[in-house]
Amino acid sequence: xxxxxRLPRLLALIPYLMSHPGAQVxxxxxxFGLSEKxxxxxxxxxxxxxxxxxxxGDLIDVSWDGGEILIDNADTIARPLRLGVDEASALLVALRxxxxxxxxxxxxxxxxxxxxxxxxxGEGAExxxxxxxxxxxxxxxxxxxxxxxxxxxRLSLRYYVPGRDEVTPREVDPMRLVVxxxxxYLSGWCYRAEAVRLFRLDRMLTVEVLDVAADPPADAVPDxxxxxxxxxxxxxxxxxxxxxxxxxxxxxxxxxxQVEELGEGHMRVALRARDQGWLVRLALRxxxxxxxxxxxxxxxxxxxxxxxxxxxxxxxS
Amino acid sequence: xxxxxxxxxxxxxxxxxxxxxxxxxxxxxxAVPGYDSxxxxxxxxxxxxxxxxxxxxxxxxxxxxxPWEEDPGYRIxxxxxxxxxxxxxxxEAAVVGLAAxxxxxxxxxxxxxxxxxxxxxxxxETDEAGGMLGGALELRVDTRDPSFPALWEAVRDRRAVxxxxxxxxxxxxxTRTVEPWGVVSRRGRWYVVGHDRDRDAPRVxxxxxxxxxxxxxxxxxxVVVPEGVxxxxxxxxxxDLNVTERTALIRVREGTCQGLxxxxxxxxxxxxxxxxxxxxxxxxxxxxxxxxxxAADAEVVGPPDARDAVICRLxxxxx
Numbered sequence: 001x002x003x004x005x006r007l008p009r010l011l012a013l014i015p016y017l018m019s020h021p022g023a024q025v026x027x028x029x030x031x032f033g034l035s036e037k038x039x040x041x042x043x044x045x046x047x048x049x050x051x052x053x054x055x056x057g058d059l060i061d062v063s064w065d066g067g068e069i070l071i072d073n074a075d076t077i078a079r080p081l082r083l084g085v086d087e088a089s090a091l092l093v094a095l096r097x098x099x100x101x102x103x104x105x106x107x108x109x110x111x112x113x114x115x116x117x118x119x120x121x122g123e124g125a126e127x128x129x130x131x132x133x134x135x136x137x138x139x140x141x142x143x144x145x146x147x148x149x150x151x152x153x154r155l156s157l158r159y160y161v162p163g164r165d166e167v168t169p170r171e172v173d174p175m176r177l178v179v180x181x182x183x184x185y186l187s188g189w190c191y192r193a194e195a196v197r198l199f200r201l202d203r204m205l206t207v208e209v210l211d212v213a214a215d216p217p218a219d220a221v222p223d224x225x226x227x228x229x230x231x232x233x234x235x236x237x238x239x240x241x242x243x244x245x246x247x248x249x250x251x252x253x254x255x256x257x258q259v260e261e262l263g264e265g266h267m268r269v270a271l272r273a274r275d276q277g278w279l280v281r282l283a284l285r286x287x288x289x290x291x292x293x294x295x296x297x298x299x300x301x302x303x304x305x306x307x308x309x310x311x312x313x314x315x316x317s
Numbered sequence: 318x319x320x321x322x323x324x325x326x327x328x329x330x331x332x333x334x335x336x337x338x339x340x341x342x343x344x345x346x347x348a349v350p351g352y353d354s355x356x357x358x359x360x361x362x363x364x365x366x367x368x369x370x371x372x373x374x375x376x377x378x379x380x381x382x383x384p385w386e387e388d389p390g391y392r393i394x395x396x397x398x399x400x401x402x403x404x405x406x407x408x409e410a411a412v413v414g415l416a417a418x419x420x421x422x423x424x425x426x427x428x429x430x431x432x433x434x435x436x437x438x439x440x441x442e443t444d445e446a447g448g449m450l451g452g453a454l455e456l457r458v459d460t461r462d463p464s465f466p467a468l469w470e471a472v473r474d475r476r477a478v479x480x481x482x483x484x485x486x487x488x489x490x491x492t493r494t495v496e497p498w499g500v501v502s503r504r505g506r507w508y509v510v511g512h513d514r515d516r517d518a519p520r521v522x523x524x525x526x527x528x529x530x531x532x533x534x535x536x537x538x539x540v541v542v543p544e545g546v547x548x549x550x551x552x553x554x555x556x557d558l559n560v561t562e563r564t565a566l567i568r569v570r571e572g573t574c575q576g577l578x579x580x581x582x583x584x585x586x587x588x589x590x591x592x593x594x595x596x597x598x599x600x601x602x603x604x605x606x607x608x609x610x611x612a613a614d615a616e617v618v619g620p621p622d623a624r625d626a627v628i629c630r631l632x633x634x635x636x
Binding site: 006007008009010011012013014015016019020031032033045046048049050051052053054076077079080081082083084085086087088089090091093094095097098106108109110112113116117119120127129130131132133134136149160162165166167174175176177178179180181182183205222248252265280281282283284285286287288289291302303305306307308309310311312313 | 320323324326327328330331332334335348349350370374375376397398399400401403405406408409411412413415416417419420425426428429430431432434435436437438439440453454455456457458459469472473483489498499500501502503504505506523525526542548549552573574575576579605606607609610611612613616624627628629630631632633634635636
């Protein structure tokens with residue numbers, strides 16, 4: 001936390017200590033994201049401040065003997081500062097997004113809490129209406145997935161993998177439901193892959209809750225999704241494509257390692273993908289709006305696939 | 318911010334909160350330690366800066382100009398400063414905890430955690446584990462686009478913006494001047510919606526197509542969001558309107574094209590190792606883009622424009 005944030009922090013710290021008499025140094029430091037040393041330094045600063053006059057009777061009285069913090073004579077700033085526009089909006093936008101997810105099931109609590117924050121934030125509440133996060137329609141798979149998570153049961157899925165155009169049966173011990181940018185995923189231990197995998201709910205063709213307790217390995221960690229859900233591995237082959245203006249969408253949809261503008265809207269991109277089949281599909285789909293520059297083997301596979309497909313059309317007509 | 322300055326500002330806040338009657342600058346100079354008592358000009362400059370800094374963090378300083386007083390008076394009105402009393406039921410605390418996590422590592426993350434700290438400081442217990450599903454639910458909204466923070470601030474401050482934008486056709490980058498009405502996330506993409514001054518019409522812009530920096534122009538408060546405007550529906554499905562849906566007949570090799578089979582309205586097993594699918598579509602180009610991915614395992618039989626679109630796409634891949 002930078003020093004510029006120190007005053008806002010103190011204006012929250014003092015009320016926190018007033019409303020939590022006897023709070024412990026380590027616990028308070030954790031809540032405010034500080035080291036214990038930084039917290040003590042804050043307390044020493046607070047101890048120098050107070051009402052005009054600044055006689056001992058005017059100053060805020062703080063002690064932290066034995067790690068127990070007691071504060072007195074700070075009634076003037078006993079309440080925190082009201083929520084700023086950014087703060088109120090961050091909460092309200094997220095709460096309204098939750099309210100849009102019927103499967104979330106806390107409708108009632110959300111309605112009450114949104115009303116409370118709207119009332120408490122005034123102007124901030126108004127601006128927050130100008131930020132919206134849309135949520136995809138509830139996937140059919142959700143009730144089953146929710147039930148398995150709630151009851152700790154194993155799931156049996158038929159799951160579609162577009163990269164390989166396969167529908168495979170999977171048994172999965174669900175670990176966590178993850179909603180990223182309005183789209184739902186299940187993170188769970190996949191017995192077929194013997195690893196934690198992320199499954200998109202709208203690609204589950206059937207969902208069956210088994211009468212078996214979910215039992216993922218103790219050291220299985222749910223996927224980290226903060227960095228996005230499309231995560232090729234650095235060992236996957238690097239593919240170079242040249243795109244025309246009409247093919248630029250590739251760079252918007254998939255994380256590219258290199259992007260080079262070639263002028264007039266043409267661009268060269270480099271991306272990694274695990275699956276050769278997926279890359280061939282992408283290149284075919286691009287048609288004349290994109291071209292594989294390297295590796296040569298991929299360019300050759302694309303030509304071969306296009307040629308054999310064209311043969312079908314030409315032989316029939 | 319130096320320690321001495323933090324001390325001075327904290328004392329200033331306490332002083333302005335404690336007073337019932339507005340205080341003149343001179344009075345404040347005497348009451349708050351750390352102000353220059355020798356040099357009037359230096360004091361004035363410092364006091365101006367201090368007031369601005371307090372306002373920047375959201376502290377409402379009231380200025381009184383009484384006709385019979387020469388100098389203005391300052392104070393902080395308690396009701397305007399303090400977080401109103403909020404109490405949360407346990408289920409409400411759980412949803413607030415969950416909502417605050419949504420922005421983790423996105424650009425509103427700091428605002429969300431700041432809000433939680435204030436709530437806790439005010440004695441509101443929020444449930445950070447998220448309660449729901451015993452912590453088995455995680456929500457994330459990303460704001461990866463570098464232009465997001467600037468556009469959010471422009472929306473918040475009601476200021477017009479200017480940025481370089483590459484249109485959907487992709488060829489050219491044009492400078493656009495926009496009065497932003499709001500930002501919308503749809504299917505993982507952010508859009509800014511507003512009045513395009515150059516076209517004199519409402520427009521939607523995708524943040525990923527903005528290149529370079531977003532500059533604000535004009536004064537804060539200058540943008541007026543028209544009453545009743547629905548920013549969400551503006552980002553909606555406009556390209557899908559007024560287009561009639563048709564059905565394509567597609568032959569697919571047995572045991573292949575799982576993706577096509579899933580969306581087909583009907584699947585008829587054929588005798589020659591090929592099955593027939595009826596697949597609804599609106600745009601032949603879009604259908605072709607998808608079907609060519611199955612290469613020699615799928616063949617669009619008709620209608621003719623859809624079949625031609627596939628042939629054209631395949632020939633394009635051979636160029």
